Amino acid sequence: MQAPVPQHHKKSALVLQDRSHLIHPQHHPSEHLDPQIWVSGKGVMLTNIEGKSYLDGLSSMWNVYLGHGRQELVDAAAGQLKTLAFATAYAGSTNQPAIELAGTLKRLVYPNIEAFYFTLGGSDATDTSVRTARFYWGAKGRPEKFKIIARKLSYHGSTIGAAAATGVEEFSAVFGPRANGFLHIDSPYPYRFATTRTDVSPSVAAADLLEEAILREGPETVAAFIAEPVQGGGGGVIIPQPDYFPRIREICDRYDVLLISDEVITGFGRTGRWFALEHWGVEPDILQFAKGITSGYFPLGGVGVSGAIKEVMDSVDARRRWMHGYTCSAHPVACAVALANLRILEEEDLVGRSATLGKRLLEKLQPLQETPHVGEVRGLGLLAGIELVADRATRERFPDAAGIGKKVRDELFSLGLCTRVTDDIICLAPPLVISEEELDRLADIVRQAISNTTGI
Ligand SMILES: Cc1ncc(COP(=O)(O)O)c(C=O)c1O
Numbered sequence: 001m002q003a004p005v006p007q008h009h010k011k012s013a014l015v016l017q018d019r020s021h022l023i024h025p026q027h028h029p030s031e032h033l034d035p036q037i038w039v040s041g042k043g044v045m046l047t048n049i050e051g052k053s054y055l056d057g058l059s060s061m062w063n064v065y066l067g068h069g070r071q072e073l074v075d076a077a078a079g080q081l082k083t084l085a086f087a088t089a090y091a092g093s094t095n096q097p098a099i100e101l102a103g104t105l106k107r108l109v110y111p112n113i114e115a116f117y118f119t120l121g122g123s124d125a126t127d128t129s130v131r132t133a134r135f136y137w138g139a140k141g142r143p144e145k146f147k148i149i150a151r152k153l154s155y156h157g158s159t160i161g162a163a164a165a166t167g168v169e170e171f172s173a174v175f176g177p178r179a180n181g182f183l184h185i186d187s188p189y190p191y192r193f194a195t196t197r198t199d200v201s202p203s204v205a206a207a208d209l210l211e212e213a214i215l216r217e218g219p220e221t222v223a224a225f226i227a228e229p230v231q232g233g234g235g236g237v238i239i240p241q242p243d244y245f246p247r248i249r250e251i252c253d254r255y256d257v258l259l260i261s262d263e264v265i266t267g268f269g270r271t272g273r274w275f276a277l278e279h280w281g282v283e284p285d286i287l288q289f290a291k292g293i294t295s296g297y298f299p300l301g302g303v304g305v306s307g308a309i310k311e312v313m314d315s316v317d318a319r320r321r322w323m324h325g326y327t328c329s330a331h332p333v334a335c336a337v338a339l340a341n342l343r344i345l346e347e348e349d350l351v352g353r354s355a356t357l358g359k360r361l362l363e364k365l366q367p368l369q370e371t372p373h374v375g376e377v378r379g380l381g382l383l384a385g386i387e388l389v390a391d392r393a394t395r396e397r398f399p400d401a402a403g404i405g406k407k408v409r410d411e412l413f414s415l416g417l418c419t420r421v422t423d424d425i426i427c428l429a430p431p432l433v434i435s436e437e438e439l440d441r442l443a444d445i446v447r448q449a450i451s452n453t454t455g456i
Pocket residue numbers: 120121122123124126155156157158228232233262263264265290291301
């Protein structure tokens with residue numbers, strides 16, 4: 001019998017091959033000297049090739065809502081793969097899981113959202129939203145209404161269109177000119193937004209930046225405003241004040257501008273409501289989603305459109321139809337997994353659990369705000385951010401050279417928690433199935449890691 005290959009030999013051979021032949025999202029070798037090779041997962045825990053386990057503090061990519069190793073999702077995928085692994089959904093064809101999923105979503109989303117188109121993820125959902133907004137105005141005889149207003153510190157994806165909507169410069173800077181017709185206003189960012197206005201709250205002043213931009217560009221040229229209800233990947237969990245989105249909705253209505261809610265991170269209960277604009281009593285015209293809809297067990301995203309948009313799509317001449325489509329749209333296996341995932345979210349009331357556990361997490365973390373290097377602890381449901389600062393009084397950031405974000409991330413990891421630190425903001429979005437004990441352990445690790453790295 002051959003002696004087993006030691007794990008470290010196996011790992012180094014795999015890493016060598018990976019470094020030679022695999023290109024990664026946000027690729028750079030300096031970030032990939034000793035990559036984690038994840039081999040298995042159970043519940044909120046992930047295990048690497050060396051057999052070490054870590055708490056998955058970000059639900060991997062903010063998406064594994066039901067945790068790892070859920071047999072029901074495996075069965076849903078396997079069952080559908082056996083029955084019908086693929087079918088086209090181009091007009092003239094359809095499939096049962098997709099029909100059923102559209103019906104289930106109609107029950108769960110904002111009441112005004114009427115119909116759904118399925119994509120493979122969030123970036124193509126952004127492209128779909130942008131194209132649909134432009135199509136809508138074109139079909140209504142206003143093709144000059146094509147500009148899209150987005151926000152700084154937003155992330156909407158990495159296709160040409162989605163990166164143009166994204167408000168973080170690095171996603172476009174090295175790829176040549178941005179697609180035409182996108183502009184960005186400041187984010188509400190309650191902890192940092194400054195205004196000289198005294199007649200309204202700072203968040204209403206932040207919302208009014210949209211009106212200023214629409215008037216500057218000319219309302220007859222603006223198709224839509226796209227925003228994440230809580231800015232996640234680009235902003236480091238920025239939660240607006242309650243008066244921000246109601247004002248945004250008013251402004252959009254005043255100037256015939258569609259409101260696109262990018263709920264790729266906030267959808268399906270992440271913030272303690274099915275969809276996040278529900279917190280503020282606002283409905284979008286277009287809703288986009290991905291990630292949590294399948295808990296990451298199969299790629300799927302999509303957009304939902306209002307009745308008014310659906311009516312236009314249904315009533316145009318066939319030669320002027322909504323000429324948009326992906327081979328894998330409404331993939332039957334993805335839709336079957338989504339149906340099983342949504343059924344479990346409902347049966348186990350994980351949306352309610354996200355709200356309850358989110359409060360517990362904030363209670364555990366809020367005392368950190370008394371320490372010198374924690375500027376703000378914020379959260380909505382099981383989505384939280386801890387912003388580290390050099391000086392709590394002035395809110396001054398750590399200098400880049402201090403590399404504090406990376407140090408904290410490495411310390412969190414060495415204490416057993418895997419998560420992301422964006423611009424010195426620790427982002428937390430654990431699986432919605434996390435237990436109270438696991439959540440308390442997560443909070444303890446965060447406290448310990450901040451103390452170990454900032455020396456307090
Ligand atoms: C708000 C938001 N929109 C869009 C995207 C892009 O989604 P994907 O990576 O599935 O293309 C992301 C990804 O993180 C996101 O957070």
